[in-house]
Amino acid sequence: MRLRPEAELHPKEEDMLPFEMESVWEGMEECVKLGLTRCIGVSNFSCKKLDKLLATAKIPPLVNQVEMNPLWQQKKLREFCMEKGVHVSAYSPLGGRGTAWGSNRVMDCEVLHQIATSKGKTIAQVCLRWVYEQGVSVIMKSFNHERMEQNLRIFDWSLSPEELQKISRIPQIRGCHPLGFFSDKGPYKSLEEFWDGEI
DSSP, X not given: OEEOTTOOSSOOGGGEEOOOHHHHXXXXXXXXXXXXXXXXOEESOOHHHXXXXXXXXXXXXXXXXXXXXXXXXXXXXXXXXXXXXXEEEEEOTTOOTTSSSOOSTTTTOHHHHHHHHHHTOOHHHHHHHHHHHTTOEEOOXXXXXXXXXXXXXXXXXXXXXXXXXXXXXXXXXXXXXXXXXXXXXXSOOSHHHHTTXXX
């Protein structure tokens, strides 16, 4: 989806227009050809949207940046991206706590709390280690120096097969819901349609 250029911060239904994926991607490919960038990628693309893009792209996306954490594991999408040679980069590995769209669900998860306690780690470290063990790069944000240091201390230990199994059984729920980006008059009529059924 895209917005009319004159759309305000809180767009109206008539400001929402279909996303012209092919022409936008051609423009990004041109940036590579001109040497303005070395790599191009996408964000929040479902398997369906990626497949559509890959069918016409001359330069495939290098990365798909998506929400991913133990409560939204994106297994189907990760497998699809691996098969197509698209790297996955995870944002909100702790659930987007403190953001307008995030929640405390990840940090309050009892399974993660139990694993962290048994290992003498923080819940954040368990989440980051889990993402790392999935072969995914992670995007972290913190303004707290102590937390930044803790976030880096995930490379000298690992999660056991039993702990990975427990995490794999956590009920899945997407944290990022783009409210306001779908309407009866817009290109997406529902949340399910926006995410191509991958909710």
